[in-house]
Amino acid sequence: MKPLAARTGRISTSQTVAIDAKYKRLKAEGKDVLSLGAGEPDLDTPPHAKQAAIKSIEAGHTKYSAVTGLPALKDAVSSKFARENGLAYSSTDIIISSGAKHAVFNALLALVQEGDEVIIPSPCWVTYPELVRFLGGVPVLIPTPMESGFKATAMQLEHAVTPKTKLVILNSPGNPTGAVYSEAELKTLAQVIVKHDLYCLSDEIYEHIVYAGARHVSIASLSPDIFARTITVNGMSKAFAMTGWRIGYTGAPPALAAAIGAIQSHGTHHPANASQFAAAAALLEDQGFPTELRKHLDECRTLTLERLAAIPGLEVFPPLGAFYAFFNVQAYLGKSHAGKTVGTSMELCEYLLDTQLLATVPGSAFGLEGFMRISFANALDTLGLALDRLAAGLAALR
Ligand SMILES: Cc1ncc(COP(=O)(O)O)c(C=O)c1O
Numbered sequence: 001m002k003p004l005a006a007r008t009g010r011i012s013t014s015q016t017v018a019i020d021a022k023y024k025r026l027k028a029e030g031k032d033v034l035s036l037g038a039g040e041p042d043l044d045t046p047p048h049a050k051q052a053a054i055k056s057i058e059a060g061h062t063k064y065s066a067v068t069g070l071p072a073l074k075d076a077v078s079s080k081f082a083r084e085n086g087l088a089y090s091s092t093d094i095i096i097s098s099g100a101k102h103a104v105f106n107a108l109l110a111l112v113q114e115g116d117e118v119i120i121p122s123p124c125w126v127t128y129p130e131l132v133r134f135l136g137g138v139p140v141l142i143p144t145p146m147e148s149g150f151k152a153t154a155m156q157l158e159h160a161v162t163p164k165t166k167l168v169i170l171n172s173p174g175n176p177t178g179a180v181y182s183e184a185e186l187k188t189l190a191q192v193i194v195k196h197d198l199y200c201l202s203d204e205i206y207e208h209i210v211y212a213g214a215r216h217v218s219i220a221s222l223s224p225d226i227f228a229r230t231i232t233v234n235g236m237s238k239a240f241a242m243t244g245w246r247i248g249y250t251g252a253p254p255a256l257a258a259a260i261g262a263i264q265s266h267g268t269h270h271p272a273n274a275s276q277f278a279a280a281a282a283l284l285e286d287q288g289f290p291t292e293l294r295k296h297l298d299e300c301r302t303l304t305l306e307r308l309a310a311i312p313g314l315e316v317f318p319p320l321g322a323f324y325a326f327f328n329v330q331a332y333l334g335k336s337h338a339g340k341t342v343g344t345s346m347e348l349c350e351y352l353l354d355t356q357l358l359a360t361v362p363g364s365a366f367g368l369e370g371f372m373r374i375s376f377a378n379a380l381d382t383l384g385l386a387l388d389r390l391a392a393g394l395a396a397l398r
Helices: 006-010 015-028 047-058 071-085 100-111 127-134 154-160 183-195 254-267 273-284 289-309 345-356 380-395
Strands: 094-097 117-122 138-143 165-171 199-203 230-235 248-251 315-317 324-328 335-337 340-342 371-375
Touching: 006 127, 015 345, 047 273, 071 094, 071 248, 071 273, 094 100, 094 254, 100 127, 100 165, 100 199, 100 230, 100 248, 100 254, 117 127, 117 154, 127 138, 138 154, 154 183, 165 183, 183 199, 248 254, 289 315, 289 324, 289 380, 340 345, 345 371, 345 380
Parallel strands: 117 138, 117 165, 165 199, 199 230
Antiparallel strands: 094 248, 230 248, 315 324, 324 371, 335 340
16 A cells, blocks of 8 residues: 555654543543543533523524634634733634644644744643644754743743744643743743744633733733734633633734635634534623633642642642643652552553553653643542542552
8 A cells, every 4th residue: 555644654642642542441441540631621611601502503503604713703702812812813813713722733734834943842732843743844842941930031042043943832821831921021032033033823722720820921912023923822622611612713913814714714614613602602701710710720729739749759840820730750760569660751650540540641741751740620529539549659659
């Protein structure tokens, strides 16, 4: 048989998805398995969003609609950008896509050519470097250690820029670390981006989930120059507990928005109408949900940080955003249980799944070996049980 396209050799299945699949298989087999792996809020989608979807189906909105999204939803997103982020994207410069992941893919398809360099502070969401490589681009990872708060500085960015640099990807609040860039920090990064005439892809999917007085700032709001070169990506998955509905959205400069619209028209057309009606209701009707979710997640964060602090040897970064704890587990690597040595963060996660029936994610999946990520978006009692298992699993290593 003829070979697959060469680009398929440049992409691999996400480790986070692989672990989640194993967790789901064990669950389907009836095992009492718990997950601190998946990146989704545990609360249910707001009822008014569900009702809007049901009503739209009953009203017959079941045929093709506009490629870049229902006008009502695009208007709702445009108002949201203006109200919450200080961003003046007109509805024509907004694209509704099948999740923020799809929005990121669309933007990279529109921008990245063979050999283009894309700067990404690391550790980072695994999808960014994978997609850049898939498209023939070169991910240039800026290492951001825990001591720097897992944040890139303007000086690091300046040093990473070459004539081949096309784009910088920022993700604040960030997955997996929970780092949140301040307005002052974003200003200095924006200056470098503008100076070198780069694009900026700002993934703001965790914007509503911030703690301890941290404030989310959209980089595109900082000056007309950075606005003109920024693609702002966001979506319904995290803030409205709507992961399965698959609605993301993008605000982009007009030429880029048109290119993304053309790509989407041939790639996927538009996301399901019912999901779009649900998203519009969530954005327009009762907007209290993200606050309720943040309150719940703040309690989960407090419990998690207390419990992790009691486990010897862990170095924990207190997240200011998102719903993950990212911590150094090197003290446990090289140790053994029942004759088997746990040498890497991936082996540690496999060990926890096999012996404690607990799903977690290795730091290597985000480009930082020696660390582990857990998601604390869980009911408090389940979270407590899962953290007991984590502590027991680590304590059993010798
Ligand atoms: C940083 C980041 N961006 C985007 C996404 C994907 O969001 P969506 O469900 O809207 O595709 C995730 C999901 O984990 C994420 O962590």
